């Protein structure tokens with residue numbers, strides 16, 4: 001059975017006091033929780049790893065190279081050295097703010113795998129691409145070019161995040177989510193074989209909240225969520241985690 005995953009992306013939010021949310025999360029996890037991952041800003045990775053109980057820690061980006069003259073960047077081996085086990089790559093905010101191409105995202109995912117991290121590879125269409133009927137074409141192209149040559153269920157997670165749903169409160173219909181997740185599943189099975197393709201966890205991201213999580217988790221081929229704003233407070237994230245546990 002595919003692993004259920006509730007991943008929280010704190011983005012560029014949080015200083016040391018925010019780590020108390022990890023305590024509240026740990027205290028409120030359901031009896032049989034899904035895999036819960038929190039991805040804090042890089043300066044909090046080490047204290048988060050030290051503090052988290054029953055919660056995995058991930059970074060929000062990594063460089064393609066293991067080391068070198070890249071001022072301000074953080075490599076996958078450095079992230080692994082903190083004790084973190086996941087890293088988000090190819091988030092649309094990185095693609096937009098830093099001009100990250102699919103090729104760069106693939107190189108980052110491969111660097112993460114080489115360091116023993118599990119990349120959470122993000123893909124998603126813009127509003128104009130959605131409105132012009134290009135969604136599946138865009139998703140197919142991003143998948144083909146952003147994912148490593150070789151993946152397994154243990155070393156790769158895919159997150160579908162329609163850009164127009166991120167931080168906007170706009171959520172696709174369950175039919176729209178189902179269409180894209182079914183498509184991604186089929187693409188993975190075609191490319192990597194039915195066993196691997198069927199086993200990789202697919203997350204939905206974009207305005208997941210306590211009040212819409214249960215309906216989203218009912219969708220076939222949605223194995224969890226990548227949550228932004230609602231992951232900042234345990235009081236918001238815990239109901240989403242519970243909804244996933246109950247799905």
Ligand SMILES: O=C[C@H](O)COP(=O)(O)O
Pocket residue numbers: 009091161165166167168169205206207208226227228229230
């Ligand atoms: O990585 C998380 C996503 O960008 C979703 O963010 P959001 O839940 O604030 O819409």
